[in-house]
Amino acid sequence: MADTDGNIDSHDYYLDTPQTDTPLPLKGCNSLDWGMKNRLANIFDPKTGRTVMLAVDHGYFMGPTTGLERIDITINPLLPYANTLMCTRGILRSTIPPGFNKGVVLRASGGPSILKELSDERIAVDMEDAIRLNVAAVAVQVFIGGEFETQSVHNMTSLVDAGNRYGMPVLGVTAVGKQMVRDAKYMRLATRMCAELGCTYVKTYYVEKDFDTVAAACPVPIVIAGGKKQPELDALTMAYNAIQQGAAGVDMGRNIFQSDAPAAMIQAVFRVVHENMPPKEAFEYYETLKNTK
Ligand code: 5RP
Numbered sequence: 001m002a003d004t005d006g007n008i009d010s011h012d013y014y015l016d017t018p019q020t021d022t023p024l025p026l027k028g029c030n031s032l033d034w035g036m037k038n039r040l041a042n043i044f045d046p047k048t049g050r051t052v053m054l055a056v057d058h059g060y061f062m063g064p065t066t067g068l069e070r071i072d073i074t075i076n077p078l079l080p081y082a083n084t085l086m087c088t089r090g091i092l093r094s095t096i097p098p099g100f101n102k103g104v105v106l107r108a109s110g111g112p113s114i115l116k117e118l119s120d121e122r123i124a125v126d127m128e129d130a131i132r133l134n135v136a137a138v139a140v141q142v143f144i145g146g147e148f149e150t151q152s153v154h155n156m157t158s159l160v161d162a163g164n165r166y167g168m169p170v171l172g173v174t175a176v177g178k179q180m181v182r183d184a185k186y187m188r189l190a191t192r193m194c195a196e197l198g199c200t201y202v203k204t205y206y207v208e209k210d211f212d213t214v215a216a217a218c219p220v221p222i223v224i225a226g227g228k229k230q231p232e233l234d235a236l237t238m239a240y241n242a243i244q245q246g247a248a249g250v251d252m253g254r255n256i257f258q259s260d261a262p263a264a265m266i267q268a269v270f271r272v273v274h275e276n277m278p279p280k281e282a283f284e285y286y287e288t289l290k291n292t293k
Contacts, residue, residue: 025049028220030177042103042136043084048274051249054082057107061188064115067257071095081266103136109155119146129161137169144190146177160198172199184210188282191218203251206242215246226252239272249273264289
């Protein structure tokens, strides 16, 4: 029976208390719809507004690169320490336990292998399949200055349109070709183009000089790729500097899974990103974890 008395007698309206409205602490994201924000909250910690994305999608053009030969053995044990996993749908379906309930960022572009011209990519995932896989975002490579620049920008804008239709965030991945200079001027151009053309957030590379201008000029969150393997202290220093200069997190692969102690490394990166832990302290933490069995 309906509770008609309770309805008539209800009086707990907290008239002196304005309704709480808790925004996501992510720049440029306030106008997004609830579904898209909810997906972003599975990537970025809603308390810190930052993320540690564990990137293992390299096989989509590189094949089984070092550290990713057996993802079930080397990567699955790291999942508890990441905010988000970035991978392909092949790895997701074949290897990642469905009990993994954090955000997945799905690689959604592809085509050429390392043997060919890399910028000649196409969209490689239908939005319907991304939704079927219940992912938190899709990622597309954008080759500004590359031979097939316009094609890759078109891949991005098509995914943005499909993403907007269904509330799916799109991560624009700025890819730097072999001949291109990796400096702040280039990164400002590439990241700003991704944001202007509709990406929800953007992945770029850290540059030593003026990275703060890259972050400032991009009106949506920026995360940095780790790039080639470096000594652990250097990778932690890069992550720290990027965060202090305005990055909202890292999308790190090789510097984690090619580390001497991947579980220790991802935990150290996590503290740099979410707790602003200075690099030397984070390195000591890494060493302690590494030497604790
Ligand atoms: C591959 C990617 C990777 O996800 C990205 O480069 C991050 O990995 P790493 O830290 O190893 O550079 O987009 O195309």
